[in-house]
Amino acid sequence: xxxxxxxxxSHEQNDWxxxxxxxxxxxxxKNAIIQAGLDPKKVVDVSGIGCSSKLPNFVNVNGxxxxxxxxxxxxxxxKIANPELTVLVNAGDGDTYGIGVGxxxxxxxxxxxxxxxxxxxxxxGLTKGQISPTLQENLKVKGWPEPNINSALDPLSLAILAxxxxxxxxxxxxxxxxxxxxxxxxxxxGLALIDILQGCPTYNPEFTxxxxxxxxxxxxxxxxxGKVKNPSDLNEVNDKKTQALKILMTETIEDKHTGLFxxxxxxxxxxxxxxxxxxxxxxxxxxxxxxxxxTVDLSKVMEELSV
Amino acid sequence: MIDVSWMTGGKQGTGIDSAASLxxxxxxxxxxxxxxxxxxxxxxxxxxxxxxxxxxxxxxxSQSSKVDLAVFPDKESVFGERNxxxxxxxxxxxxDIKPGGTLVVDKSVDVNxxxxxxxxxxQVDFDQIINNVAKKIDAKASDVMIAKNTAxxxxxxxxFGIDAETLKEVLNREFSNKGxxxxxxxxxxxxxxxxxxxxxxxxxxxxxxxxxxxxxLLLEGYEASAIGKAIGGxxxxxYYPITPASDESVFLESHPELGxxxxxxxxxxxxxxxxxxxxxxxxxxxxxxSGPGFALMTETISYAGMTxxxxxxxxxxRGAPATGLPTRTEQADLEFAVHQGHGDFDRIxxxxxxxxxxxxxxxxxxxxxxxxxxxxxxxxxxxxxxVYKSVKKSYIDDLKASYRIDRGKxxxxxxxxxxxxxxxxxxxxxxxxxxxxxxxHVMWIAGDEHDEYGHPYEEPxxxxxxxxxxxxxxxxxxxxxxxxxxxxxxxxxxKAELLIVSxxxxxxxxxxxxxxxxxxLQIKLIEPxxxxxxxxxxxxxxxxxxxxxxxxxxxxxxxxxxxxxxxxQILKYNGRIMDKDEVKDAIDRxxxxxxxxxxxxx
Numbered sequence: 001x002x003x004x005x006x007x008x009x010s011h012e013q014n015d016w017x018x019x020x021x022x023x024x025x026x027x028x029x030k031n032a033i034i035q036a037g038l039d040p041k042k043v044v045d046v047s048g049i050g051c052s053s054k055l056p057n058f059v060n061v062n063g064x065x066x067x068x069x070x071x072x073x074x075x076x077x078x079k080i081a082n083p084e085l086t087v088l089v090n091a092g093d094g095d096t097y098g099i100g101v102g103x104x105x106x107x108x109x110x111x112x113x114x115x116x117x118x119x120x121x122x123x124x125g126l127t128k129g130q131i132s133p134t135l136q137e138n139l140k141v142k143g144w145p146e147p148n149i150n151s152a153l154d155p156l157s158l159a160i161l162a163x164x165x166x167x168x169x170x171x172x173x174x175x176x177x178x179x180x181x182x183x184x185x186x187x188x189x190g191l192a193l194i195d196i197l198q199g200c201p202t203y204n205p206e207f208t209x210x211x212x213x214x215x216x217x218x219x220x221x222x223x224x225x226g227k228v229k230n231p232s233d234l235n236e237v238n239d240k241k242t243q244a245l246k247i248l249m250t251e252t253i254e255d256k257h258t259g260l261f262x263x264x265x266x267x268x269x270x271x272x273x274x275x276x277x278x279x280x281x282x283x284x285x286x287x288x289x290x291x292x293x294x295t296v297d298l299s300k301v302m303e304e305l306s307v
Numbered sequence: 308m309i310d311v312s313w314m315t316g317g318k319q320g321t322g323i324d325s326a327a328s329l330x331x332x333x334x335x336x337x338x339x340x341x342x343x344x345x346x347x348x349x350x351x352x353x354x355x356x357x358x359x360x361x362x363x364x365x366x367x368x369s370q371s372s373k374v375d376l377a378v379f380p381d382k383e384s385v386f387g388e389r390n391x392x393x394x395x396x397x398x399x400x401x402x403d404i405k406p407g408g409t410l411v412v413d414k415s416v417d418v419n420x421x422x423x424x425x426x427x428x429x430q431v432d433f434d435q436i437i438n439n440v441a442k443k444i445d446a447k448a449s450d451v452m453i454a455k456n457t458a459x460x461x462x463x464x465x466x467f468g469i470d471a472e473t474l475k476e477v478l479n480r481e482f483s484n485k486g487x488x489x490x491x492x493x494x495x496x497x498x499x500x501x502x503x504x505x506x507x508x509x510x511x512x513x514x515x516x517x518x519x520x521x522x523x524l525l526l527e528g529y530e531a532s533a534i535g536k537a538i539g540g541x542x543x544x545x546y547y548p549i550t551p552a553s554d555e556s557v558f559l560e561s562h563p564e565l566g567x568x569x570x571x572x573x574x575x576x577x578x579x580x581x582x583x584x585x586x587x588x589x590x591x592x593x594x595x596x597s598g599p600g601f602a603l604m605t606e607t608i609s610y611a612g613m614t615x616x617x618x619x620x621x622x623x624x625r626g627a628p629a630t631g632l633p634t635r636t637e638q639a640d641l642e643f644a645v646h647q648g649h650g651d652f653d654r655i656x657x658x659x660x661x662x663x664x665x666x667x668x669x670x671x672x673x674x675x676x677x678x679x680x681x682x683x684x685x686x687x688x689x690x691x692x693x694v695y696k697s698v699k700k701s702y703i704d705d706l707k708a709s710y711r712i713d714r715g716k717x718x719x720x721x722x723x724x725x726x727x728x729x730x731x732x733x734x735x736x737x738x739x740x741x742x743x744x745x746x747x748h749v750m751w752i753a754g755d756e757h758d759e760y761g762h763p764y765e766e767p768x769x770x771x772x773x774x775x776x777x778x779x780x781x782x783x784x785x786x787x788x789x790x791x792x793x794x795x796x797x798x799x800x801x802k803a804e805l806l807i808v809s810x811x812x813x814x815x816x817x818x819x820x821x822x823x824x825x826x827x828l829q830i831k832l833i834e835p836x837x838x839x840x841x842x843x844x845x846x847x848x849x850x851x852x853x854x855x856x857x858x859x860x861x862x863x864x865x866x867x868x869x870x871x872x873x874x875x876q877i878l879k880y881n882g883r884i885m886d887k888d889e890v891k892d893a894i895d896r897x898x899x900x901x902x903x904x905x906x907x908x909x
Contacts, residue, residue: 010726010751010762011726011760012762040749041743041744041746041747041748041749042743042744044588044743044744046584049754054763056751057751057753057762057763060749061749062743062744062749062750062751063749063750063751063752063753063761064584064587064751064752065751065752065753065754065755065763066580066583066610066754067580067606067607067610067754069576070576070577070580070606070607072577072580073572073576073577073578073579073580073581073584074580074581074583074584074587075584076572076577076580076581076584077543077545077580077581077582077583077584077585077586077587077588077592078584078585078587078588078743080543080568080570080581080585081542081543081584081585081588081589081590081592082588082589082590082742082743082744084744085588085743085744102573102574102576102577103573103574103576103577103580105573106572106573106574106577110572274568277563277568278563279563279566279568280566282542282543282568282585282590282592283542283588283589283590283742283745285542285566287540287542287591287712288540288711288712291711292711292712292713293707293708293710293711293712294537294538294539294540294670294707294710294712296537296538296540296565296566296707297564297565298534298537298538298565298703298707300562300564301530301534301537301562301565302524302700302703305524305525305526305530306522306524306700307332307333307335307336307477307480307523307524307525
């Protein structure tokens, strides 16, 4: 049965600031769930801590609001336990590229089929405007007394080098592009990052307003195709990665691209690699019989421990 | 009664473990009980490690302070070593031999320097054995060097009057998948060593003839934990490498037939996040770690408490604080485990006292986690996890047959209109839980204070009810669990002169020395602590708390829960396992009036 947007509303009202980019992300997430034809009961939205991470409470799918920086391992745990679930991560830039950056990089080694939708607004909003890892050096934002003393990291290049198999950027006020990219990410087999440039009208109005985004972001050229055509051709994979990195390395905050930078349908997700060990997914294992007895077979262990 | 102890030692990486394991297997095959322990440095190759095995025809649960037979292929094991500053790294093992005992050393050792006239010294030319075997099987001596371990076992078997054929059976079984050449090398070593011994014709020390007893297995402690997890229905084990906990995960990974996914992510922060995520997804998931890793998991333990998520964490305790003594033992994480995590929330802390209990308690931990929906911490110790012990096969069979998996209030139906209330207020404080994707409902979980639906909610009266919900589980747990799951009581505390109170691995040494003067209370359920514990201690004439830490953590815990400060203490914190002889001596001293006894046995 087809579901509508209202089916996806939870009973919670969002408490984001007026014009917060998160409302655009919320709408896009709901749109994408509908367009991808997902059963909401089989969707788990995992979040970290911050404005971004309130999002799961406003969607009528399973929601796990976790700890600051730890959304990725929680999401991996859910997905490995039950690969049937569609697992989304809504977390912020501080969450993912700051305190959780170790998990962000390491996730690339595993290619667990989870979808990272990262709300990237350059500031820590909920703690009142501290500077996040993605704000360019020397920029001064409204929410902070001094210009940024740190230089920024680029999550997209990092993701590509770390092994992410789907890497895209969009912005929070462009619901159409966001929805399309989230649908593609859901349909992609493997680990996906969508870095969503997010409007923070309260603490970073300078560089995240609709006007700023209209002036300084533009879609990747029509001629650009980030998708690897032959997944087993490693030369092509490297070419596509290099193509994406070349663009990313020349970008500034005044000139950013949106769209799908890189996609490689690598046949081996982590869940598939685990399957080669001959075990059913953990959720499918019948751990007890009708009497509650443990079904595990200890005979081989007992034989080995015999003398 | 037969009660003998044996020791070998050598450079780490030369296979001393395998000598001890082969020797132990030979004895268990002959029907004996063994209790073995290894001591080693945090090093891969070159540092001194040693292995002791106690052997008996009766139940044994601990080590002796001195051995009857020591067999050393290297000089350092005999005389000890110093570092470049002249500091003693270890002082050798001559002192560890009982008067009247036997020391077997290499031909290169100057026996005049041994300095003991109350022991017998036998010299064996290990290199000659190796060279002769190499010639016989047409191999390079350097490739045969590993067979020194087989020579050690052969000498030991000879001196205990064990038939060479029994040893060969064990070797054949041990190396059955290593190829014909390895088996030939080892069998030739047995023969060659026995040839040498015949010319020396030393007398047999104690003849360990085969005895009839029920079938036993030889387990190392971490295998007991792993078996407990398998019986408990664990399907995901996530871990980050750390001594002495990794062995358990490696064992699980090498047994895919148990159906437990073993995953090694980037850090303990990731580990505990994955475990908690998997558990929310409906899978029995666990990790094993040691102090430093356990400390890193702290924030998520608090999250599991807040979100009432069942998780099982085994802390194989080692010497602390910080990196501490990575390969040595200690019981210094009790207070940390009881209080771990910011804020107030109930949790369960369990402490097995031996391998058998490590199995049972680990399996139980998975039930408790789901029945009471909270984090369950099992405090293991290096001196359980790396103990080799003969365990009756029937014990494991019975445990598996009697264990029942109880998943608590897992459901797939809400039974009421509207959104699912994951944190529904109920009479017993435990809410129904569902498996995402396996139900007609969705559910929300939040580490923020939340309403019954799992949405963040800061309203004061809801906060009060939720706090009381999470902090009233202790009472429910104590009312639900049998006394036998909470503690063991040996003897009569009212009648005995002394009540010994302890937890964890000291159990073995205490049981092996317990006499009519003392009763023994072993606490297994550390948190919540049963009120009965207070009553038992009050009923005793005098009490002593025995534990392996400097702070007297169990004593402190009992005091904070019951108001009783146990007056006497026996403590050990040099990183080494408690042996029965030092414990016996310490109990005697307490009976004579000493208040605080510090053990220093090696």
